[in-house]
Amino acid sequence: MAANQRTLIRLGQDAEDVASGLTLFRDALPSQAAHLTTVISELFAISSVLRRIDAAQADPRQEPSFYRIENDLRIVCPSLRLTLEDAFHMFGRERERPTAMVWDDLEHRMRDEEGAAFGERLGWVHDYLDEMLAELDGFASAHLEVLRRRMGTLLETQEVARVALRRPSSSCKYVCLDALLEHDCEDQVLNLAKNQKAARTARPGAQRYISYRHVESTTSPISATNSWDYVERFPPPVPEVPLSPTFTSSSSQTLGSSHTSYSNYGFAPVISGPPPMPSHWALDVFDGNCPVSPFKTGHGSDTTSCHGTQNSEALHRLLDDGYIMVSEIDFDRAAVQVRLYWRPVDNRTRILYMTKSSRSQDLLYCVPLTQLRAIRKDATLQLCRASSRDGHLKLWAKLNFVFYERMVLFYSTFVAMKRQDSQDPLPTALIEDLDLREKQEFGGVIRDRDLRHALRLFRDTNSGVVRLEASALRGPREGVPIWTAFITRYSFDPDWMALESGGIVTMAALKPPPYVFLAGYGLVRNRHGDYILQFDTTDDAADFVRTWSGVCRNSKR
Numbered sequence: 001m002a003a004n005q006r007t008l009i010r011l012g013q014d015a016e017d018v019a020s021g022l023t024l025f026r027d028a029l030p031s032q033a034a035h036l037t038t039v040i041s042e043l044f045a046i047s048s049v050l051r052r053i054d055a056a057q058a059d060p061r062q063e064p065s066f067y068r069i070e071n072d073l074r075i076v077c078p079s080l081r082l083t084l085e086d087a088f089h090m091f092g093r094e095r096e097r098p099t100a101m102v103w104d105d106l107e108h109r110m111r112d113e114e115g116a117a118f119g120e121r122l123g124w125v126h127d128y129l130d131e132m133l134a135e136l137d138g139f140a141s142a143h144l145e146v147l148r149r150r151m152g153t154l155l156e157t158q159e160v161a162r163v164a165l166r167r168p169s170s171s172c173k174y175v176c177l178d179a180l181l182e183h184d185c186e187d188q189v190l191n192l193a194k195n196q197k198a199a200r201t202a203r204p205g206a207q208r209y210i211s212y213r214h215v216e217s218t219t220s221p222i223s224a225t226n227s228w229d230y231v232e233r234f235p236p237p238v239p240e241v242p243l244s245p246t247f248t249s250s251s252s253q254t255l256g257s258s259h260t261s262y263s264n265y266g267f268a269p270v271i272s273g274p275p276p277m278p279s280h281w282a283l284d285v286f287d288g289n290c291p292v293s294p295f296k297t298g299h300g301s302d303t304t305s306c307h308g309t310q311n312s313e314a315l316h317r318l319l320d321d322g323y324i325m326v327s328e329i330d331f332d333r334a335a336v337q338v339r340l341y342w343r344p345v346d347n348r349t350r351i352l353y354m355t356k357s358s359r360s361q362d363l364l365y366c367v368p369l370t371q372l373r374a375i376r377k378d379a380t381l382q383l384c385r386a387s388s389r390d391g392h393l394k395l396w397a398k399l400n401f402v403f404y405e406r407m408v409l410f411y412s413t414f415v416a417m418k419r420q421d422s423q424d425p426l427p428t429a430l431i432e433d434l435d436l437r438e439k440q441e442f443g444g445v446i447r448d449r450d451l452r453h454a455l456r457l458f459r460d461t462n463s464g465v466v467r468l469e470a471s472a473l474r475g476p477r478e479g480v481p482i483w484t485a486f487i488t489r490y491s492f493d494p495d496w497m498a499l500e501s502g503g504i505v506t507m508a509a510l511k512p513p514p515y516v517f518l519a520g521y522g523l524v525r526n527r528h529g530d531y532i533l534q535f536d537t538t539d540d541a542a543d544f545v546r547t548w549s550g551v552c553r554n555s556k557r
Helices: 007-028 030-056 067-093 099-113 118-136 143-165 185-194 196-202 314-320 404-420 538-555
Strands: 324-331 336-343 348-356 362-368 373-377 380-386 393-400 439-448 451-459 466-472 481-486 497-499 504-507 531-535
Touching: 007 030, 007 067, 007 099, 030 067, 030 118, 067 099, 067 118, 067 143, 099 118, 118 143, 314 348, 314 362, 324 404, 336 404, 348 404, 362 393, 373 404, 380 404, 404 481, 439 466, 439 538, 451 538, 497 538, 504 538, 531 538
Parallel strands: none
Antiparallel strands: 324 336, 336 348, 348 362, 373 380, 380 393, 439 451, 439 531, 451 466, 466 481, 497 504, 504 531
């Protein structure tokens, strides 16, 4: 499944985020531990079912019947979104008030004012989603109608309560990027949804999706215009001109060189005939499947903010200049959105920071990635510009993360896209140098086919995350991430890695699979599906396995 941040996947990801946040509440509220454990379990179960429903859209056995549950999704998705937003709001209040107080306040509001306690409504959502899956498989149940009425009533109550609180209502009402630029968003969303099937037929196999954005609902929460789903939007076509390969080394360089050559993994060097739909590897990074490990310290001590120059025309400029959004991440409970853009014709890149003022006016900030450097400070990534006078770094934006894995994925995507930009090479002051400040447990050289990469084993002391990273060994893109794998879950098992003959180490059942930051690249696997690390020397391979055993011993303490 392509990782394009579809609505259901993102909703499931938010459910997992709330579940992870509640684990901290459970530790602080021992009297509520059993109840919170049930709530956490329901949230993870809901995320799992949402992913199964999302996968059903691509299943030839279930996709033809998907229309049967679309109206039900228009009910359950907005309701779940509002419930999760209330939980995120509770997390924000907990910074200034006792944990027990903010939890009781949330339970009171949900149970006494909206008619369904937190755990109770999550149980309804879980049952409702299960019934939808059964409907897709041809097992209709009378209980579905009961849940439909129950959830519809809850959604209406939530919308009324949201208006009374004067808090923005999401209703899971998302619009495509074009609709952001129009005043009549509702009509545009409805028209795009009606044309979705025709668009898919006209451009088979070429669809790319852009996440909806939220606009406040002005209609009944169960109306047809409350589209839960994503709408296809095709990026602007690439001009029919030859393109220079992004990752090519000198023509005289051979694959046997010790430099890392990217020529095998670049974008198509020449386009002849009708141009193919452009794609980008970053679409597959934020798939919602990565583990989540909260920061133990630092999160909450800083806030997400931008100190750049506001540009109200940034969105229009990006579209007019042929840029395509390839990634979007929410910060501060969706109060801030950060997007990464890419232009296929020359691989130029941009970052867009979006938020609203206290008067609900849109605030947009946009600069090329090649003008920024990402540096970690605790739970925050600082994006800095270099002064034209003395080269000193000046803060442009701060991005405050809840989970370390998300920080790693954003940092790696940011660095890789920036260094793949046609404006590379960059000034030394803007080149990242292990700026995540992790503890390196191991460093060595691996071979992938005829190429050599630097392999590092990192442990983050704040979150406890253990990960592997392969990067370019030498050359102009030395140190740029090629792939990373989160392996914390295996850090109690020294036998998870196996030393084979010839300097080979195998890794079994790695889930989720490594995240790749280079177009067309794939890790080597054996016939059993195990990932293979071919070390440059047998000594490095043995040292790596010994280091891993030490990491596992320390994890058990």
